[in-house]
Amino acid sequence: MGRFGALARFVAAMAVSLLPHRLWPRFPPDLPVESGALASGVATLLAGAAIGIPGFLEHAHGTTSLGLDAILGKVFTDPSAGYSQGMAQGFAGLSIFTFLLLTPRGWLTMYLVCTGTYRAIAVWFDDPFGDPALTGIDMALSHISERRGTRQAIKARETLEGPEIPDRIVTPAAAGIPGCEFVVVASRRKPGWERGVAVFTAEGCYRLGEPVEQTVNGRLRTLYPMTEHNDLEAIRKAVRYDLPGRQT
Numbered sequence: 001m002g003r004f005g006a007l008a009r010f011v012a013a014m015a016v017s018l019l020p021h022r023l024w025p026r027f028p029p030d031l032p033v034e035s036g037a038l039a040s041g042v043a044t045l046l047a048g049a050a051i052g053i054p055g056f057l058e059h060a061h062g063t064t065s066l067g068l069d070a071i072l073g074k075v076f077t078d079p080s081a082g083y084s085q086g087m088a089q090g091f092a093g094l095s096i097f098t099f100l101l102l103t104p105r106g107w108l109t110m111y112l113v114c115t116g117t118y119r120a121i122a123v124w125f126d127d128p129f130g131d132p133a134l135t136g137i138d139m140a141l142s143h144i145s146e147r148r149g150t151r152q153a154i155k156a157r158e159t160l161e162g163p164e165i166p167d168r169i170v171t172p173a174a175a176g177i178p179g180c181e182f183v184v185v186a187s188r189r190k191p192g193w194e195r196g197v198a199v200f201t202a203e204g205c206y207r208l209g210e211p212v213e214q215t216v217n218g219r220l221r222t223l224y225p226m227t228e229h230n231d232l233e234a235i236r237k238a239v240r241y242d243l244p245g246r247q248t
Contacts, residue, residue: 014040017119018131020138037128041120044131048112055105060095160220161187167244172225180209180225184243189222198229198238205229 013036016027024033100106115132122128129135165187175183189211193199199206209225229235 010036010039012036014043017128018134020130020135021128022138023130034123034128038120038123041116041118041123044112044116045120046116048109048116051105051112052109055103055109056096056099059099059103059106157220162219164188169244175212175214175223175225177209177212177223177225180227181206182226184224184226185216186222186224187219190224192237192239193224196236198235199226200238200240201243203243 009031013032015036016024016031016033017037017040027033098106100110111133119129119131167184167186169182170185172178172180172183175185177183193208193211195208195210197208199208205228206226207229209227212223212225214221214223
């Protein structure tokens with residue numbers, strides 16, 4: 001029973017190793033996924049050979065027969081042309097390329113052999129990964145899900161913020177943020193406005209403090225504390241801004 005259980009876990013590990021690498025940590029630690037990945041790569045390679053070898057022989061037989069039929073047709077229609085051995089050899093020589101490049105079984109053979117070999121080598125160099133096709137599908141689905149989540153988050157935030165309105169300036173006391181010259185209250189977050197950014201205005205240069213989010217009159221607002229820039233600290237990032245009228 002113990003040996004059967006170990007074998008079952010190893011087979012399960014081989015199957016799991018086909019999944020995208022990012023999913024491997026979600027499985028139990030006692031499942032030897034990385035060890036199974038090497039065997040899975042070799043098994044994939046052998047599966048490709050098992051599909052490809054008989055498929056190629058069948059294809060080569062059909063291609064050679066096609067060449068012989070062409071030769072016989074030419075001989076019967078033009079007896080003076082004679083037998084062309086080069087034509088038959090040409091058909092036979094191209095069989096491997098036509099099989100791999102022009103037939104579904106050839107495509108599957110190339111995929112299994114190439115990915116199985118590459119995955120086995122990657123495990124040997126301690127850089128395992130899952131099946132490339134499944135990994136690509138997972139990346140595409142993750143990207144779609146991430147974009148959908150981002151859109152939903154933006155929509156939910158805009159619902160909390162309400163309609164976009166012009167910025168306004170309030171005093172530190174009114175905003176509850178001491179230690180600054182004034183506070184810019186915005187109905188939308190401003191890209192690039194983060195702590196330490198220099199803000200150039202017609203009235204002077206200011207440095208942003210840590211932005212604060214507050215609910216004001218039932219709407220979500222982003223508050224940007226502004227302090228006059230009068231020190232010798234280097235300006236690493238700056239933005240230009242037209243100050244609105246001050247309010248209390």
